[in-house]
Each structure stands twice: as structure tokens, then as C-alpha cells.
Amino acid sequence: MKKSHTLILLVVLLGALLGTSFYLKNRPEEETQVEVDEGKIELSRHDREEVVKMILETQDHKLVFERGENGWIANNDPSIPLNESSVRDLEYSFSNMYSEQIVEEDPEDLDKYGLKKPASVATVILKDGTEKTFYLGNKTATQNTYYLMVKGDPKVYTVWMNHGIHFTASLQSFRETTLPNVDNEQVIYFKLKRHEQPTVEVVFNEEDGEGKAYGVGIWSLVQPYKQKHMVHSEEFTKVLTGIPVFTGKELQDDHPKDLSLYGLDNPIMELEMKDMENNQIHILFGSEYDNGKQYFKLADEPAVYGISKSSLSTLQELKPFTLLDKFAYIVNIDFVDQIKIEAPGKKYTIELKKVDEDTTTYFINGKEIEEKPFKDFYQSLIGITADAENKEERVGSPEITTTFTLNVEPHQVIVQYAPYNRDFYAVIRDGSSEFVASKGQLTQMLTKIENLLQNE
Numbered sequence: 001m002k003k004s005h006t007l008i009l010l011v012v013l014l015g016a017l018l019g020t021s022f023y024l025k026n027r028p029e030e031e032t033q034v035e036v037d038e039g040k041i042e043l044s045r046h047d048r049e050e051v052v053k054m055i056l057e058t059q060d061h062k063l064v065f066e067r068g069e070n071g072w073i074a075n076n077d078p079s080i081p082l083n084e085s086s087v088r089d090l091e092y093s094f095s096n097m098y099s100e101q102i103v104e105e106d107p108e109d110l111d112k113y114g115l116k117k118p119a120s121v122a123t124v125i126l127k128d129g130t131e132k133t134f135y136l137g138n139k140t141a142t143q144n145t146y147y148l149m150v151k152g153d154p155k156v157y158t159v160w161m162n163h164g165i166h167f168t169a170s171l172q173s174f175r176e177t178t179l180p181n182v183d184n185e186q187v188i189y190f191k192l193k194r195h196e197q198p199t200v201e202v203v204f205n206e207e208d209g210e211g212k213a214y215g216v217g218i219w220s221l222v223q224p225y226k227q228k229h230m231v232h233s234e235e236f237t238k239v240l241t242g243i244p245v246f247t248g249k250e251l252q253d254d255h256p257k258d259l260s261l262y263g264l265d266n267p268i269m270e271l272e273m274k275d276m277e278n279n280q281i282h283i284l285f286g287s288e289y290d291n292g293k294q295y296f297k298l299a300d301e302p303a304v305y306g307i308s309k310s311s312l313s314t315l316q317e318l319k320p321f322t323l324l325d326k327f328a329y330i331v332n333i334d335f336v337d338q339i340k341i342e343a344p345g346k347k348y349t350i351e352l353k354k355v356d357e358d359t360t361t362y363f364i365n366g367k368e369i370e371e372k373p374f375k376d377f378y379q380s381l382i383g384i385t386a387d388a389e390n391k392e393e394r395v396g397s398p399e400i401t402t403t404f405t406l407n408v409e410p411h412q413v414i415v416q417y418a419p420y421n422r423d424f425y426a427v428i429r430d431g432s433s434e435f436v437a438s439k440g441q442l443t444q445m446l447t448k449i450e451n452l453l454q455n456e
Contacts, residue, residue: 041099043150043157044124044132048091053125056090056167059117063171065090074171079302080254081176090174093166094124097134099157100145106154113147113156114138120167136167177248179298179305182275184240189274191223192315198224200320202231221323225434230325239323242314243271246283250306252295262295262304263287270299271315285312326385328427328437329415331404333378338405341381343446369452377452380445386435390426395433399425400442417442 054065065072065087072087074080103113110116114137123133137147139161146164148157188204201223219231252262259265263286274280286295286304294309339350351363362374369377381402398416405412417425417437425442426433 041102041157043099043159044094044097046095046126048088048095050126050128051091051094051124052127054090054094055123056169057121058119058168061170074174077254080171081248082174083176086174090166090169093163094122097159097163099148099159101158103147103156103158107156115147115149115156122167134167136164139164172251175248175251179246179248180279180281181245182273182279182281183277184243186276187240187273188276189272191272192318193270194316195268198320200224200318200323202236202323221320224320226432227429227434230327230330231323232325235323239314239318244307244311246281246296246307248303248305251303252306253304255302256304264295264297264304269315321389324386327382328384328386329404329413330382331406331413333375335406335408336404337407339381340403341449342401344399346446346450348449364449364453367453373452377445377448380448384437384441384445386427387424387438388436390420390433390436393433394420395426395428398428
């Protein structure tokens, strides 16, 4: 071949290679295709979005899935929450099914494959009206494939086990089992009602709310006691940590006709919670069943679920007194202008006078007291705590009265102590007593203030 001819041929080949390269780099992207081994047999192949209806019929149940404007609907009931991923798995089986092998071309005995009475009859209907039905038989000896037939085709095929699992699944397998829950680290409201036990209600203290006068406390206990009390944060956090995550995994009844069958016509317990992100739950709890489980439902939905009773022990055993910070009255010293204490044969007037933003002087009955010993006494005063509930709500004549004058709302708080028995005083606020405090705490406080006056 002449050199000129050879050169021309090389130029042509180079041009062809460059053109091919340019096309491959710039051709339009196609949809990702599922790779299929050449040896496999196509039984069904179409776009998932073409599917408008899927029907599963087994000896135990019949499921009908229809595509609606907002997604799939099961058994013509939009209230049934469906797990999108699980339904898409079923779509996949109908839309991308390939056989591993043909077991028999025209079998005379279908019973040996479990196909005389199929484990499931699965039907898919497409937008254009095309309908295809599959008959699912037994698992094969390898346990990782199933026998299967296609309506109108006499052959027996094997298909991977995932198709068998999808075609025999119950409604529960397609359900969305996630129920509303709250973030227990961001709770701003908690209310628990129980039969024959006091209601427990806890609210978050807003920065400018009533809790400001206390200068302490994230939450307040507003029930069951007559007065609002600060909540012990650590104890309440333990309660929140002990509350389970509620799920719909143990569905008992989608649309109960009679809630009394589940003890939910008159719930034995009711829980309401809300968090900072406005997530809320309102759950009703019914009777026990199956030796250790308990029925429950969301207040605004019909479905009844089950949960382990032991997981509810924190709620069932909660005592409101354990949540209290238990202080008879605790207040930030910066909010106090004056305190008066009246005890048998003694009267004390305590004044706190601000000299400037950083300096305060302290006086007891007109005598100035140094800051360190005064604050030691003040801690003994605001550190008086309740030791128990005053079950009898018995109130006698006060023996000791403490009156706090504040520079913030409520401006004045009076706490009194009346003899309860030999060892305790009834703590009185607003004319009523809900708790008792040991006399030793009051004796110690009075001794400290008297020592301050004597030492000065």
C-alpha cells in the first residue's frame, strides 16, 4: 500500500475514534437499568409507575393496594398508614421479575410444587389495563427460591425468595409502624392521669413566667397539689427517660367496634406530652392481655395497639412527691428586699439593701451582718424542705411565720409552720398545708439567726 493511502486511512480511523468518544461523552443519560444475567428468564418487566393496582390473596387474607393521588391505599381504607419502602418492594416484585430456571415445561402434578393450592395469588394491573397474575408455590429444597407459575403459561419456574416474601406478606408487613413521639430531652408539657391516683401535670417555666421569682427550676408541678411547686430536674429527667418509644408494631384492631373489649372506653391511664418542636402525643391505655401486655391507642385515631406492660412501669409507679424540689419556699436572694420571722418569744426583721449593682448590705433587727455568715443563714432558711405529704391536711395554729417581701411578682410570700406532731411541723401556704417538715430544720434556722445577732 502506498504511503499516501496509508496516511489517509489513519486519518479516517482517528476521526472515527474521536467521533465515537465525543458521542459517548455527550449522549443523553438514560434511566438506570437493572442488570439481568443473560441466562435468566423474564417473567415481568415494566416501569413501576405504570402499576395502579396490586392484589395479594392467600388462605389467610386478601390485600388490595390501589394507587391514589397521594400514594397507595390499602383495602380502600386511607386511614391505614403504609410504609412507602415496603409497598415499593412489592411494586418491584411485580415490575422486575426474572426466573432462575424452568423446572418443568408442562407438569402433570402441581401439588409437589405447592401450586395446586398456591400459597399466594398475586395480581398486578397497569395503567393501560394490562393484567398479570402469578401463582406462588412452596420453597424449593435450596430454601432460597420459590416455585412460581404465570397465568396462561404452563411452565413451573423458580424465583428468588424475596418475591415469595413480598407475595405472602400480611397487611402488618406493609404498615407504617412509627407512631407520634416527642423528644424527651425537650419536653415542655407532661400530664398523666391514672385510676385512683392523683393526676400529675408538669409545665415548662417560661423565662418571664412565675418561675422567675424563684430563680430556679426548669419545670413546675401544677397538679396534683393546690400550689405550684418547682420540679426536681434530675428526678423528672429519670421519669422522661423511662417512658418507652411508642410504635404500631403490635396492631390489635384497625377499627374497633367496641372499645370496652380493650378497656379503652374508660382508660386506666392517659398520657399527654409536648416538646419544644411542637411534637405532641395523647395516648390512652386500656386493659391487660396475654399475661403482661397492655392495650393502647392514640386519642384521635381508631387503631388499637399493644405494648409490654413492664415498659410502662415508670408511668404506673410515678409518685408526684418524688418530682418535687421539696423546698418549703426557695427564692433567689437577688429578688428579696425584706424577710420577717416570727417565732415563740422572738421577732426578726431582715433587710437586704443594694448599695450598687454588685454590692448588697444585710441587716437583722437593724444590725449590719457580714455577707458570708448572712448567706450561710439564708441557705438554712430557704433550704427548709418537706419530708412528707400532709395526708390529713391537718392545720393547727402557726408557731413560726416567715414573710418574704420581693421586688418581683408575687411581691409577698408567707410561709408558716404549725405543730403537726412531736417531730414535724405542717408547712402552711395560702392557708392550707400539703407537706410536713422536720422540726429540726426550723430549730437550726432559728439558732443560726440568733447566733448572728449574739456574735455581732
